[in-house]
Amino acid sequence: DAGVIQSPRHEVTEMGQEVTLRCKPISGHDYLFWYRQTMMRGLELLIYFNNNVPIDDSGMPEDRFSAKMPNASFSTLKIQPSEPRDSAVYFCASSLSYGGAGYEQYFGPGTRLTVT
Amino acid sequence: GQQVMQIPQYQHVQEGEDFTTYCNSSTTLSNIQWYKQRPGGHPVFLIQLVKSGEVKKQKRLTFQFGEAKKNSSLHITATQTTDVGTYFCAGPTSGTYKYIFGTGTRLKVLA
Numbered sequence: 343d344a345g346v347i348q349s350p351r352h353e354v355t356e357m358g359q360e361v362t363l364r365c366k367p368i369s370g371h372d373y374l375f376w377y378r379q380t381m382m383r384g385l386e387l388l389i390y391f392n393n394n395v396p397i398d399d400s401g402m403p404e405d406r407f408s409a410k411m412p413n414a415s416f417s418t419l420k421i422q423p424s425e426p427r428d429s430a431v432y433f434c435a436s437s438l439s440y441g442g443a444g445y446e447q448y449f450g451p452g453t454r455l456t457v458t
Numbered sequence: 459g460q461q462v463m464q465i466p467q468y469q470h471v472q473e474g475e476d477f478t479t480y481c482n483s484s485t486t487l488s489n490i491q492w493y494k495q496r497p498g499g500h501p502v503f504l505i506q507l508v509k510s511g512e513v514k515k516q517k518r519l520t521f522q523f524g525e526a527k528k529n530s531s532l533h534i535t536a537t538q539t540t541d542v543g544t545y546f547c548a549g550p551t552s553g554t555y556k557y558i559f560g561t562g563t564r565l566k567v568l569a
Contacts (some may be wrong), residue, residue, distance in 0.1 A: 373555060387556060435501075446506060450500065457569070
C-alpha cells in the first residue's frame, strides 16, 4: 500500500485566498483525522471522520475552516479566507478501528502551508 | 479539558547515553500510544499500551504504562544517532477515538 497520500506537499498563498488540502487514506481504513502542527501549539486534532461521517470537529479553529469526506478514499480540508496565522503543517492520518481498545494512526507526509 | 504533558521538552545526550521521556495525563487513559517524528517528517506509530503497569520492549526502547493509567514513560538504552527526533505520547479522550497528543520531547544525539 502507498500509505496515506496528501497533496500538495507545499502550498504558499496570499492572505485572503482559498486553500484546499487533499488526503487519500489507506484503503480499508474507517477513521480519518486532520491535524495541524505548529511550534507554538504542537500537534492539534482539527476534525475526525468515521465511515465518511464527521464525528468531532471541536478542534476546527473557526468558520474559515471546513472539511469534507465525500467517499472512503478522499477528504479535503479547506481554509477560506486564509490568514498568516494558518501557516502550519497539516497532517492527515487514517486508522482501522478494532475491538474498542484503540488503533494506530498512519500519518501522511503532511502539507506545509505558508500564508503571506 | 484533557491535557497530556511531556517532560523534558528537549534533551541532548551523547551517543551511547540513556534517555527517558515522561508523559502525564490529567485524566485516566484507557490506553496510550507513542509516536516518533523525525525532523521534517511525520509521526510514526511506535507502540500502544493498554493494561495498568504494562511494560513493553522494542529492542533498545522500553515503554511503561503507569499503575493508575495516567502516566507513561519511554526509555531508550544506549542512544544512537538514528534515535534523533521528537517523541510523542497520545491518549484518547474518554469514550472516544479522539487522541490528544502530548507536547513532545525533542531528542538530539551528539556523536
